[in-house]
Amino acid sequence: MIRVENLSKKFGEVTAVDNVSFEVAAGEIFAFLGPNGAGKTTTIKMLTTLLKPTSGKIEIDGLDPAKQSNEVRKRFGIVFQDPSLDQELTAEENMDLHGVLYSVPRKLRHERTEMLLTLFELWDRRKSYVKEFSGGMKRRLEIARGFLHTPKILFLDEPTLGLDPQSRNQLWTHVKNLNQSEGVTVFLTTHYMDEAERVAERIAVIDHGKIIAQGSPDELKRQTDTDSLEAAFLRLTGSTIRDEKAGAADQMREMARMWRK
Amino acid sequence: MIVASLGQPLLYLLVLGFGLGPVFQKAGNGSYLQFVAPGVIGMSVLFTSVFSGIGLLWDRQFGFLKETLVAPVPRATVMIGKTLGGATVATIQGLLVLAICLIAGFRPVNWLTLPLALVFMIMTAIVFAGLGVAIGSKLQDIQGMQLIMNFVVLPIYFLSGALFPLTDLPTVLNFLTRIDPLSYGVDGLRNIMIGTSQFPPELSLAVLAVAALIFIALGSYSFSKIQI
Numbered sequence: 001m002i003r004v005e006n007l008s009k010k011f012g013e014v015t016a017v018d019n020v021s022f023e024v025a026a027g028e029i030f031a032f033l034g035p036n037g038a039g040k041t042t043t044i045k046m047l048t049t050l051l052k053p054t055s056g057k058i059e060i061d062g063l064d065p066a067k068q069s070n071e072v073r074k075r076f077g078i079v080f081q082d083p084s085l086d087q088e089l090t091a092e093e094n095m096d097l098h099g100v101l102y103s104v105p106r107k108l109r110h111e112r113t114e115m116l117l118t119l120f121e122l123w124d125r126r127k128s129y130v131k132e133f134s135g136g137m138k139r140r141l142e143i144a145r146g147f148l149h150t151p152k153i154l155f156l157d158e159p160t161l162g163l164d165p166q167s168r169n170q171l172w173t174h175v176k177n178l179n180q181s182e183g184v185t186v187f188l189t190t191h192y193m194d195e196a197e198r199v200a201e202r203i204a205v206i207d208h209g210k211i212i213a214q215g216s217p218d219e220l221k222r223q224t225d226t227d228s229l230e231a232a233f234l235r236l237t238g239s240t241i242r243d244e245k246a247g248a249a250d251q252m253r254e255m256a257r258m259w260r261k
Numbered sequence: 262m263i264v265a266s267l268g269q270p271l272l273y274l275l276v277l278g279f280g281l282g283p284v285f286q287k288a289g290n291g292s293y294l295q296f297v298a299p300g301v302i303g304m305s306v307l308f309t310s311v312f313s314g315i316g317l318l319w320d321r322q323f324g325f326l327k328e329t330l331v332a333p334v335p336r337a338t339v340m341i342g343k344t345l346g347g348a349t350v351a352t353i354q355g356l357l358v359l360a361i362c363l364i365a366g367f368r369p370v371n372w373l374t375l376p377l378a379l380v381f382m383i384m385t386a387i388v389f390a391g392l393g394v395a396i397g398s399k400l401q402d403i404q405g406m407q408l409i410m411n412f413v414v415l416p417i418y419f420l421s422g423a424l425f426p427l428t429d430l431p432t433v434l435n436f437l438t439r440i441d442p443l444s445y446g447v448d449g450l451r452n453i454m455i456g457t458s459q460f461p462p463e464l465s466l467a468v469l470a471v472a473a474l475i476f477i478a479l480g481s482y483s484f485s486k487i488q489i
Contacts, residue, residue: 048331050489073333084324101332 001026001153001185002047007056008209009042016042018209019056024202026152029179029186031200033193035237039209040189041081044157047187048078061152074102076153077146081161083138085130091117091141092126095148102149109148116144120174136167143171147178154178156188160195168192172199193230203229207237270305270358274298274365277424298362299450300423302378303385306355307421307443310386311414313347314393314480318400327489340394340484344477347390348383355382370456378453384469385446389417391476398483416441423447427459442472 002024009017017039024030034040045051047058049069058065065072085094092113099109117123120140130138139159146154156175160168176199179186190196196203197217205213205220213220213236217229224232278294278301285293320326329339359378369375396409420434421443430438438444449465452458458465 045489050327050330052488070333070335073331076331078331080324080327082324082327084328086325086328087323098328098332101329101334103333 001028001061002030002187003057003059004043004047005057007043007046007058008054009039009046009051010054015209017046017053020206020209020211022204022211022214024185024187026185027179027183028202029176029188029200031196031203032187032189032206033191033196033203033233034189034206038206038237040206041157043206044078044155044187044189048076048155049073074149075151076155077149077151078155079139079142079146079157079159081157083142085138085142085145087131088129090127090129091122091133094130094141095145098145098148104149112148112150116147117141119178120144121170136163136171139163139167140171140174143175147182147184150182151184153185153187156186156190158189158191160190160192168195175199193228193233197229205233205236212236266309266354267305267357267361269308270301271361273304274301274358274362277301278365294362294365294367295455296426296451297424298359298365298367299378299454300421300447301362302355302358302382302450303421303423303443303447304418305358306351306382306385306446307389307418308414309354310347310351310389311393311396313350314344314390314395315397315400315406315409316347317343317394317397318403318406321401321489322403326487330487330489336485336487337481340398340481341477343394343484344387344390344480347393348386351386351390352379352382355386367454369454374453378450381446381449381453381465381469384449384466384473385443388442388446388469388472388476391473391480395476395480395483398480398487417443420444421447422459442469445469445472 004023005021007017007020008015020039020043032040032043042051046053047060047065049065049072052066060072061075063072063075086097089097095113095117096109099113104112114123117126120143122137122141122144125133125137130141133141143156143159154175160171163171172195175186178184188200200217202214202216203220204211213223215223220229220232221227224235226232226235274297278297282293285291285296317326320329330336356379396413400406400409420437420441422438423443427435427438427444427448445460445465445468448458448460449462449469452462452465
């Protein structure tokens with residue numbers, strides 16, 4: 001379903017992704033793990049047509065995102081690391097707008113919206129503005145929205161960041177259920193090793209832009225001679241803390257602080 | 262948002278219209294309120310349309326732009342939609358300012374031709390919403406907005422003849438006013454509303470149409486090149 005060969009991305013002198021290759025089979029749940037700034041989000045952005053690779057080849061469901069971007073975009077749904085909902089719209093309106101953008105017929109759009117909002121326990125709040133939602137509710141809504149157009153692939157870029165254990169547990173249960181019931185291929189990144197171990201069938205570990213290990217959770221533990229995925233991850237990537245460029249939300253918070261001064 | 266942004270045009274209309282009125286009249290140029298009202302309408306259309314386009318920056322900062330960029334829709338279509346949406350809001354704003362001008366004492370020379378002013382408002386709004394999207398596609402952070410305000414939007418406004426007649430100007434200023442698309446928008450409005458103008462209205466419309474095409478093309482190109 002996803003084939004990546006010798007993929008690289010450079011920003012000036014910095015190589016964010018360095019000659020990365022991997023494959024994800026149809027219906028598989030594949031986790032992409034790495035410390036902050038390792039190149040996970042840059043890879044997802046290239047896979048989802050938001051960034052052009054410097055070199056290398058990507059194939060999504062047999063299509064080339066560089067040449068057939070719109071066809072590729074129809075095939076995936078995505079939940080970004082930072083929220084991407086329209087805060088001034090209601091949950092239902094956000095779903096509807098997504099459906100219109102993906103040309104989902106009106107009747108089907110309404111049926112899928114009801115099914116997904118019910119599944120993610122948001123149906124009762126469908127008329128509420130997103131700006132009134134908690135972090136967990138927003139995340140659930142984003143995942144529900146990602147499934148609306150019945151994608152073949154769902155990209156989840158740290159979807160549980162900042163969520164409480166209950167919300168995280170519920171979210172992965174729903175993703176796993178939809179992966180089984182709709183046969184969706186899931187490509188996820190997370191910092192929570194227990195989550196990766198619980199849901200992912202295969203894992204790739206990326207560090208400094210390079211893939212340093214690939215395999216099932218058990219294989220990674222065997223390769224590193226450890227008894228948990230977290231220990232395996234630390235053995236592979238070391239225990240030094242990494243810095244990462246400030247994200248959009250961080251920049252806005254910094255700006256607000258400057259104005260207050 | 263529309264009501265909140267009426268403050269600035271209202272200030273210009275009242276302070277300049279009534280404040281400079283006696284001086285303008287003494288110089289033998291008639292009522293300044295009559296003269297400045299089309300300029301204030303043009304200003305309101307300019308500011309609202311440019312900033313609706315630049316609003317793309319907020320979509321970028323708050324993440325919503327990503328949802329649009331990964332959707333299977335040609336980016337030119339999204340850009341044109343954004344331009345027309347901004348132009349619609351700016352035109353409504355222009356109509357509200359026109360209503361305020363009428364309440365303040367502005368009187369058009371011919372009530373029957375007044376609806377034609379809408380054509381100039383729409384064209385002006387499309388031109389500057391297109392410019393706004395072109396700029397918004399390039400801006401990476403909100404620090405750039407102040408730069409755009411000081412070096413693009415305000416010069417466009419002050420060089421358009423919204424506040425002063427475009428006659429007997431120094432050569433450089435004369436040239437600058439003639440390459441400013443807003444000059445043609447304001448002049449067209451003035452032709453319909455008070456019956457005097459610097460350029461034939463057909464020429465003003467033609468210039469606005471060409472400027473709209475250029476800015477939409479530029480905006481589509483810039484928008485298609487966005488990488489996040």
